[in-house]
Amino acid sequence: MKIAVLREQADGEKRVSATPETVRKLISLGADVAVEAGSGFAASFADQGYAEAGAQVADRAATLAGAGIVLGVQGPDPASLAGAAPGAWVVASLNPFGARDRVEGYAAAGLEALAMDLMPRITRAQSMDILSSQSNLSGYKAVLDAAAEYGRAFPMMMTAAGTVSAARVFVMGVGVAGLQAIATARRLGAQVSATDVRSATREQIQSLGAKPIFVDSVAGIEGEGTGGYAGETSPEYQAAQAELVSGHIAKQDIVITTALIPGRPAPRLITDGQVATMRPGSVIVDLAVEQGGNVEGAVAGEVVERHGVRIVGHRNVPSRLAADASALYARNLFNFLSAFWDKEQGRPVLDAEIGDAIRLTQGGKIVNPRLL
Structure with a gap:
């Protein structure tokens, strides 16, 4: 089985889907690994390191030639995968709900697209969960970005x-x-408070030494979604939460928003009117800006100022910590492939629980139930 590691083509993407460490581990499974030249430069991994780990370092055409598995960070353009073996796996973060045309392209090319961003949040898949590993770094970087903009x-x-x-x-x-x-x-020494629609997070907030801010006036209405994600809440709850949050935001120096609902636009958490209640010089960091944003007025890829408040909307935050983000992401991919590696067949063989959850295309068709 030949595994191809491609250089990312998306604007601003500095991460890479394999490191010399994971290349060695993939080869130890019995795979041949080819790495497109320059793939790791932006993440501080030199071609020499891949070569020393046992990979073939070549141009894109040679890297793809005959590959049965193609690894990426963001989903590669289907037209750029010529030369891969028929039915080859494309393993990456594929954004299936936001990039339908690309998914259709994989189907038309006869590729089997596996969306790592649809990995089910179950115990045995924790080590394969790219959303968790990358979000962890995003939360850290959001605070540093806020500190850089705050000026105090x-x-x-x-x-x-x-x-x-x-x-x-x-x-x-x-x-x-x-x-x-x-x-x-x-x-960093800040006085921290936090809120969520899921009541189960109250103890987690307290365990980190922060103050939980929760709606207690609306009993029995919670945003408990599936798979550890938040779900929809009732209009009654949303009104109560907006009132609570409005009073609290006005007293804050920095607000960091992280709320996402899979397959849907990010929920609006902060209105322009609420931004206006914050004192000049305050900072808001919107980590959901690429999916519509939690904050009214946030602009993807920009730092804007409204009512004297700086609203930070950086794109692709994990890529801004490319070395660590790549190391964690690459381990997620290795953990995924190694968990299903069949030594007799010399390739991974997926089971139904995880395979059906992440497989988008197969046999020239879109097969994932969430996309049908």
Whole structure:
């Protein structure tokens, strides 16, 4: 089985889908690995490192020639995969709900597209979960981005010239990214609070030393989704939450929003009117900006100012920590392939539980039930 590692072609994408470490491990399974020249440069992995790990380093055509598995970070253009073996796997973050045309392209090319971003959140798949590994870094980087824009210190400082108050940080959405944002802001000395529609996160917030901000006036209405994600809430709950959040946001120096619902636009958490209640110099970081944004006025790829508040909307935040993001992502992919590797067949063989969840195309057709 030949595994091809491609250089990313998307604008601003610095990550790579394999590292010299994971190349060695893939070869130890019995695979041949080919790496497109320059694939790891932006993530601080040199071609020499891949060669020393045992990979063939070549141009794109030679890398793809006869490959049965193609690894990527973002989904490659189907037209760029000429030369791969018939029925080859394309294993990457494929954004199936936002890139339908590309999925159709994989089907037309006879490729089997496997969306790592649809990996079910079950115990045995935790080590394969690219969303968790990348979101963890996003939460960390969001706090650093906020600190860079804030222009004031995070921790309380007592000096001979007077006291500097601790920054007040509010995290909205307590998934993997939100929890890491809380932990990072706390390590920097901020006074941290957080909220989520899922009541189960209250203890997680408290365990990190932050103050939970929850709607208690609307009993029995929670946004408990499936697979660890938030779900939809009732209009009654949304109204109560908006009232609670409005009063709290006005007192905050920094707000970090992380709320996403799979397959749908990001929920609106902060209105322009709420932004206007924050004091000038405050900062909002919207980690959901690429999926529509949690914050009214946020612009993907830009830092904008509204009512004296800076709204940060960086794209592809994990790529801004390319070396660590690549190392974690590459391990996710190795863990996935190795978990299903059949030594007799010399290739991975998926079971139904995970295979049916992540397989988008097969036999020239779109087969994932969520896309039909």
